[in-house]
Amino acid sequence: MRHVLLALAVLLLTACETTQIRPMQSQEDTSNLAAEEKRLWHSAEELDEQLEKADYLYGDAELQAYLETVMHKLYPEYAGAITVRVVDSPSLNAFALPNGSIYINTGMLSRLENEAQVATVLAHEGVHFTNKHSWKQRRSIKNSTAFATGFGMVTGIPGLGDLISLSSIYGYSKDLEREADAEGFLRLQAAGYDVSQAPVTFEFLLAEVEALDIDEPYFFSTHPALEERINNFNELVSQHGTTNGYKGTEAYRLHTNKLQLELLADYLELSQHESVLLILERQDAFLRYPPSAWYYLGEAYRLRNEEGDTERAVNAYQTAIQLSPEFAPSYRALGVYYMKNNNPLQADNYFIKYLELQPDATDRDYIEYYRASLKSQR
């Protein structure tokens, strides 16, 4: 971890002279770097290696290939120069390194609904790379008082979470973010995507930032800035018009279904039931999620444990069983519910069904123990 932080510090600290920084025009420009920029790239490459070694990446080669295909549609002249990697993190974030490595978190991917929305994010991050925003921004960081705070935060708290946050916090100024939004929008349009999805991407996230009271400046920035960006995108849509372009809902679902369910489980493992409720209480959630997601909704209610949540949880488990009768965890959940409500017979029936469907369950010992204690109650 220390190496990762050192690499980040180098990325932040390296000074560069105030020569005019021109955007790149194509993949060929990546081989004509100034000495200072080469050092920056080298640091970014070291960071790439550290991220990989630290087991931070979500190992789904097909998903990565899909995202790189989307990126290629957006930036065809940069073939091979931009890579997209998925970070295994439930937080809402995406960031670009100066060498063309784009990272997007599983948390972010799980919130998006179609390819046009993920293309919005990737197009935005791609501009940070092609227009050399890291290089431009680092100069202003070096000269700003905020830098001291940021550097102290990084060195004081050794965690890659900070690194990722910092990439967003200090990566780019408001002006550069606007530039990335505007140019990213044009890329989106040129690639034939449905540009009306661009503001929708941000609207979903604004709702989450508000509901969860998130105040960290993630990819989508802080609350007021987020609203401003939605307005900017709506203005861009009204200026350029919608194109009836490609939305890519089915393709996106096909590549992210597994990840989305895993994320629900991850949130519950971290006791972050609010995130699960925000995702699954959306009106159209079950158009995107398989019926087994009803179980996760039930678990989120159980963990929240507010008035009426027990009934909501039981209803959700029952719906899961009705719609997805082979999904074992719903039976276990109802078994636990009936055991706690002094109905040993019903509880045991559900536990039996659970173990029948999942004989190698990792919690088998607990269930056997519960069954034995139920016997003594009967």
Next chain:
Amino acid sequence: MKISAGALVLTLLLLSGCATTWVKVDDSGRNYRSEHYSVTLPTGWLRLESDNTLILSRDGILLQIISIQYRPHENTFEKIEKDSSVTMLPSELAQLTIAELKASQDDGLPSLEILSNTPVELAGHTGFDIHLRYKTDAGLRMDVEMRGVVDESGFYLLKYSAPTLHYFERDRQTYKTLTESLQL
């Protein structure tokens, strides 16, 4: 995902509140009694006592550490903002304990592997016994065993952590013997 063993230990020490000094456990000090529990300590080990946590080590906290912690039911799991209760099932307690552990690291501990998670008898109550593994900053594999139980008063967590290679198995039985001596 990797975490720093030093940071983890430091966190443990900071969490333990008003740390005093290390005291060597001799025959006369084996029977330890706090307000909420009593336990038989291994002789020759060093102990450090604080408000609600007892820390033990033989060769140094980076090589092996046993901690015993009592937490009242209210806000038992501070990081995930959850209470415990006497009616909680051992599997529910285990789930919250793992969530709390993950939440205590800013990266969420994605390298964490749960090797086993089973019920266990502790001080006449049924609790949980979790064995897990993670990687430190330097790539060192650490094993952790946690046993926890609730009673009317609160939640008790007994944790043993040591490098996977050599140390963990060497002192594991000492930890088990200690947990078996727990009385609430």
